Amino acid sequence: MTEKILIADDHGVVRLGLSLMIKKLRPSVIIDEVSNYRSLLDILNKKEFDLIVLDIKMPDGNFQETLEIIKIKHPNIKVLIFSAQDEQLFAVRYLKMGADGFLHKLATEEEISKALEKMFDKGSYISNEVKDTMVFNSLNKHVPSQNPIEVLSNREMEIAEKLIKGLSLKDISNDLNIHIASVSTYKTRLFKKLDVQTVPELIEIFRLYDISLS
Structure with a gap:
């Protein structure tokens, strides 16, 4: 089955770079791009996707509302957050909000390849560093609340x-x-x-x- 990915980021150079890298890693994949939340929701009503690679800072909408809509209306689509924010600080919070994975924008090609593989095969991805943080928080009973x-x-x-x-x-x-x-x-x-x-x-x-x- 041909994998279908939607890259949502308001920076064209980021979309281009990520698209080229994904194509290199998975040549048969079909990729669409959007640059804002409104376009993201519009295209989801017209096309089917297996994975959304989603930036959290885009115009014409807000992240939390958009993620909730995706999870309610398109529950089979996996969402991989692609952000430059501090992974240790934000990754677990995004996961608790409903995202299926978190990948830092400074990730290496190897890390991107691993993340895509995990997202398609397992439906989720977090780095080993985030796993360690989650274990630490759990052991210390310091798991962040929903809000x-x-x-x-x-x-x-x-x-x-x-x-x-x-x-x-x-x-x-x-x-x-x-x-x-x-x-x-x-x-x-x-x-x-x-x-x-x-x-x-x-x-x-x-x-x-x-x-x-x-």
């Missing part, structure tokens, strides 16, 4: 909102009329709960779960 942001308190959400807006700890202290040491404590707590180290990572978590901050 980790839900564990934040109201005050922690306020602090997160202002950090994302670029406010300093001093600015937040003045804005909320609380001591700067308290702001620092809240920041430490929410970073620990979300398992992030920096504000950019915090922003990615909120973007991932489509949390709108006022």
Whole structure:
């Protein structure tokens, strides 16, 4: 049976490079390309695919909603996330949201070949590093929840909102009329709960779960 792959990425050079590499690895494969979420959903209503190689940052839609639609309307299609994001930080979360695999954009040709083989033969793929992380989290009973942001308190959400807006700890202290040491404590707590180290990572978590901050 001829394998059918849909590459969804808003960068043409990424689509071209990945397409050429996949063709080299699996010459008989049929490949289609889209550059945004709307086109992705449109083509799924017209053609059948075995695998979607999906970037998580594209225009005309959002990742979580699109993934949910794919899984509900096209349950037989496997979804391999293809992202430049930190694998250790995001891979498990994407898998819990319904993705079938995660492949980093800096993956070698050998890794891409292995990922495709696993996706077609087993229906899933994660790297050995991610497997180790999942085992570690399981042993330490620290498996991320479906939506980790839900564990934040109201005050922690306020602090997160202002950090994302670029406010300093001093600015937040003045804005909320609380001591700067308290702001620092809240920041430490929410970073620990979300398992992030920096504000950019915090922003990615909120973007991932489509949390709108006022």
